[in-house]
Amino acid sequence: MPSSIGSGIARPSRRATAGSETTSGASSPTTYGDTPIHRFPADFAAYHRSMLSTSSATTPVFSDKSEEVSDDSSASTQSDRQSLRTLDDVREQVAERLAVRAIRKLKNVDGTKIAVTLTLCKKNDTDFLQIVAGHIQRILLLKSFLVAVATTGAGETSLMVCGSSSVQVQRAALLASAKFVGRVQAMNVADASGTLWVASVRDVGWSPYDESALWDVLTKSSQDLIDPTVPPPGSKSIAHILEEARTRLQRLTPQQAFDELQDSSIPMPVLLVDIRPAAQREEHGFVRGSLVIERNVLEWRFDPRSLDGRLEIATRYDLRIIVICQEGYTSSLAAASLQDLGLLNATDIVGGIKAWKEAGLPVDVPQRMWM
Template sequence: MSTRRATSSSHVDYREPPPPRLNLDEVRGQAAREVAVRAIRKSKVQNSVKVGVTEVMPTKEPAQFLLRVADAIAETLQLQSYLFALISPPSETNRDELTLLIVGTDPEFVEGSSMLATAKFTDRLQGMIRDVSPSYYYGEDGADVHRYLATLYTPPSTPAPQTYDIPALHDILRKATFRPLSPTNPPPSSYSSSTLLSMARSQLQRITPEQALEEVTAAQENIDNAPTHAPTFIVDIRSQAQKESHGRIHGGLDVERNDLPWLLDPSEKGRRTVMAKQYDVRWIVMCQTGDASSLAAKELTEIGLLNATDMVGGFSAWKRAGLPVTMSPP
């Protein structure tokens, strides 16, 4: 029979003591560092510059917290060039104001961002303050960190910041950090007008004037073997001068090019035409030569009008084919 050796009544606790409690200022500093890490991880390198947009949590003192985040970014990216936009959503005390801080190592980038933001947000941007921090952080390379702080007014009817403001800020930073190698060479990731036209047409099933007339006639007469069983309209986006000079198509729907997406979008209930109530409408876009119509038709497909297309050769081809034309009275 085994016996147990008596153990000492003394007990040694090898557990580590709990970490000291942080005061409120230290908690805010830790939160700012965590936001800075998240902002850096989400950033992308563009033209050798780290670029990113980050929305932080709402706080009672948004400007001070954004400056803490900016300092934490500077401490982490001491030897790198960067440009960040930090945005704080409305607080309980200021429900219609966002706080925006643009921070970067290059004064030209920050200056350019502030100018683009002023132009993009027009009268919403207020109280822009340059170099708001009383002292700059100096990295090991001696580069200053420049900051612009502003209030972004948001009316109650405006959607959440993520709906428009975040993509807009991404576009602002992208443009601000772009430096063309030569004014005579196209910048990277740009497309010529001919390339854009080819890209648009690659996603359309374009039709000839004869096919357009056939589709419209079949839709009006409810022919069983009609190419499409949806309402079909020819949309004339030419200028008034072109219509008066070259003629019109009887029954064509006159829509200004600038108004086209809003008037034909079924979701724009306050602005759409009476025909634009459903997404399966067959919109056949027509211009004078068949170039602008391709870009316009592609835009319609992007808002969900997948049956939209355009007419090859435009009104000029329609007229050359001997199809009916209505001339304006002199």
């Protein structure tokens, strides 16, 4: 035993204590000085550990072997897991993180959580966005949500919209197509449930407008009316609008209109204006001598204030304009619109060209050549 060790531990004494021999017939424990022999290994271990802690030795002293084995096994397990990771595992992890990032941006619109996020992606955008949508739908399973995720870059990119309601997703798809007019190339994914929509869109993210536009799309798609079946205050049905228009007109029968066109005693010009499209004129005929002006340009042709596209005859407000259509509905709205311009003598024909033909008045029907 080295002297250094011997100096730290009491040398054994062969003397037995007198008290132990006289007070008890049983043998007392053997001692080394004041230390019982059963404590010697523990004291020696403590001493040895303290001596090696100040030295340069790196060998573990009196370490628990079970702890060493568990540490080695956990390290090997972690290394095995890292060695088994594939590219699909990495994509799955990135998709989950992107889903969490989108969820952190959630805003509440009429009880629906909405969020928009943009990300970079080089290839397989559609597959990647479907993975992201799966994570979002899993995390927000019990909530009402509508989330848009778009990949950014030059050229063809992808836009994904997923939600808990198929109605809201379809609204968002239609509004997104309108917002990015001319940029939506094709629809790549639309699942059977209607809660996922993925489309190819050009150059998403190259303008700050794009992200704001997506927020606007989701906001308007998530808005809920108190009762969607109740008309908003101040709105009117087309029947009501038509009725109001006709209360302002002195409508003419086909015969009355024909007579006015033949009456030379009327001081102002009288014009019969056919506002039907070309297809209806070819199928049902037209009145020879009528002025053909389609409905979409009618006001521009007769507004005396207009300088672009106005007819040469439309320089006065007392024109007697008789509007004719196929059955007398569109003509009433058109005549009322002309009155709004100040042409207060404008009116229409009851029953349109159909009633004109039934009255036996002249109608020209174009000849068709059958091949």
